[in-house]
Amino acid sequence: MGLEAKLNSDGFLVTQLDAVVAWARKNSVYPMPMGISCCAIEMMASADPKYDIARFGSEVMRFTPRQCDLMIVAGTVTYKMSHVVKKIYDQMPDPKWVIAMGACTSTGGMYRSYSVVQGIDQFLPVDVYVAGCPPRPDNLLNALIQIQNKIGRTRARDFQNLKLPELNVIQNN
Amino acid sequence: MELKELISQKLQANFPEAEFEFSEYRNEFNVKFNKKFVNPICKFLKEDSELEFLLCEDMTAVDWAKRKNRFTVVYHIFSIKHSFRLVLKADVDESDCTIDTVSSVWKTSNWQERECYDMYGIKFNNHPDLRRIYMPEEFEYHPLRKDFPLLGIPGSLPLPKK
Numbered sequence: 175m176g177l178e179a180k181l182n183s184d185g186f187l188v189t190q191l192d193a194v195v196a197w198a199r200k201n202s203v204y205p206m207p208m209g210i211s212c213c214a215i216e217m218m219a220s221a222d223p224k225y226d227i228a229r230f231g232s233e234v235m236r237f238t239p240r241q242c243d244l245m246i247v248a249g250t251v252t253y254k255m256s257h258v259v260k261k262i263y264d265q266m267p268d269p270k271w272v273i274a275m276g277a278c279t280s281t282g283g284m285y286r287s288y289s290v291v292q293g294i295d296q297f298l299p300v301d302v303y304v305a306g307c308p309p310r311p312d313n314l315l316n317a318l319i320q321i322q323n324k325i326g327r328t329r330a331r332d333f334q335n336l337k338l339p340e341l342n343v344i345q346n347n
Numbered sequence: 348m349e350l351k352e353l354i355s356q357k358l359q360a361n362f363p364e365a366e367f368e369f370s371e372y373r374n375e376f377n378v379k380f381n382k383k384f385v386n387p388i389c390k391f392l393k394e395d396s397e398l399e400f401l402l403c404e405d406m407t408a409v410d411w412a413k414r415k416n417r418f419t420v421v422y423h424i425f426s427i428k429h430s431f432r433l434v435l436k437a438d439v440d441e442s443d444c445t446i447d448t449v450s451s452v453w454k455t456s457n458w459q460e461r462e463c464y465d466m467y468g469i470k471f472n473n474h475p476d477l478r479r480i481y482m483p484e485e486f487e488y489h490p491l492r493k494d495f496p497l498l499g500i501p502g503s504l505p506l507p508k509k
């Protein structure tokens with residue numbers, strides 16, 4: 175029975191408010207485009223009509239961290255830049271998620287050098303890593319889908335303390 | 348007279364004590380001299396009406412690691428009048444790791460000297476604003492020196508708290 179038929183016959187649905195909130199939240203993820211170097215070009219490409227991130231409800235790239243709940247770190251994070259990234263991350267309202275896009279962001283990539291942080295998980299809690307140098311837009315969309323699945327499994331009690339490291343999301347259900 | 352001869356004659360006539368060494372490599376004319384004379388020589392090359400090296404294209408340093416005079420400071424200057432590029436070199440030893448600034452001659456060399464100081468630790472006397480340009484100011488090392496490890500020194504660059 176489809177949703178319309180159910181609403182037409184009964185006029186109401188029985189569900190958990192928690193589930194509705196998680197469903198709404200996962201389909202309206204606002205990304206913060208933290209585009210630091212070349213990976214950002216592919217991140218932009220994922221918003222174009224060919225790959226169309228709007229299909230997943232994430233076309234609203236916000237350039238202020240206060241309106242975002244997903245940070246896409248796309249690019250080479252140097253030690254000097256790491257403080258900026260962290261500051262912007264701290265300004266985002268909870269609950270929030272992080273995608274580490276590309277080899278540089280995940281591991282330092284080809285920049286095995288004194289100035290580049292060898293993986294942003296040294297100072298940020300990363301949810302999904304995207305492989306590639308640069309990753310293709312479809313790869314980024316795949317990461318977004320994984321984030322959506324993760325968000326879909328959250329319930330209000332997960333955010334009681336509003337501390338992401340303590341967020342008790344069941345990873346493999 | 349050829350321009351290279353003109354330059355070498357003029358320099359030798361004006362700075363007899365500067366210990367010039369002239370050489371040529373791949374069509375580029377190299378002039379090496381004692382570092383004490385760097386400022387007057389650069390000023391002369393810029394202001395002489397027959398030469399007019401108005402443009403300081405680049406300046407950097409070379410770390411020879413174990414050589415007696417450990418560093419060589421290199422200036423690439425260009426004369427628009429003659430469309431001619433000249434390479435100036437001066438040796439700097441680690442025990443006295445300083446050289447006079449030429450930022451009073453070419454303004455561009457201000458930031459180039461700051462970069463050189465940041466990467467090699469060569470101090471530029473009389474520089475108006477000798478601070479690090481790339482690395483954080485509290486950083487203690489000079490990354491392009493040959494004895495600096497490629498991956499840096501752990502803990503020398505602070506990360507934000509998790």
Ligand code: SF4
Binds near residue numbers: 214275276277306307
């Ligand atoms: S992973 Fe590759 S494409 Fe992405 S920022 Fe690093 S070098 Fe650029």
